[in-house]
Amino acid sequence: MAQTPKDMSTWTELIGRAQLRSLVDDEGHFWLEQNATKKTKWAKLARDGHDVAWEFSKWLVGTIWTEVNADCDGPVANAVHIYTGAQLRTLTMNGAFVSSEDNPGVDSQSGCGSNSDYVVQWRFSIG
Structure with a gap:
């Protein structure tokens, strides 16, 4: 039927x-x-x-x-930092070097909500 x-x-x-x-x-x-x-x-x-x-x-x-069923995967943060050895020594002379960067996301698809905006904090030190 x-x-x-x-x-x-x-x-x-x-x-x-x-x-x-x-x-x-x-x-x-x-x-x-x-x-x-x-x-x-x-x-x-x-x-x-x-x-x-x-x-x-x-x-x-x-x-x-x-x-x-929106595909909401996408890039959230991306950066490249290039330092010489001398720069790294200077940056870490008084302890760890800490940096924060704003990473606004790409345009979101319909159904994914507002665009992402991640603040990434990173650090390095001489061990």
Whole structure:
């Protein structure tokens, strides 16, 4: 039997902890069964034996999917420091040399939140 939004008994995909029935129709709309355990008038209708489902547009589902599955990996800090031996001796003459640098992140993708901004503190000393 073909799955159709008009007959929830044909829906075979189960999702989430509540194992709710769901369906993606031919137009790309996502349908999700009402969770009958909730305390809403819609859940009461479901408990009373009515088929209650929510339809989400293809655009909304795509937007949410992009936000939830965003690839947020990227560079956070990068630097190169070149010193001569004489410079290192001078920098560590009175103990450890300590430096802090601001590393503003690259533009974040949608769903990743605001851009990162890391302050990296590093030190070296003569051992």
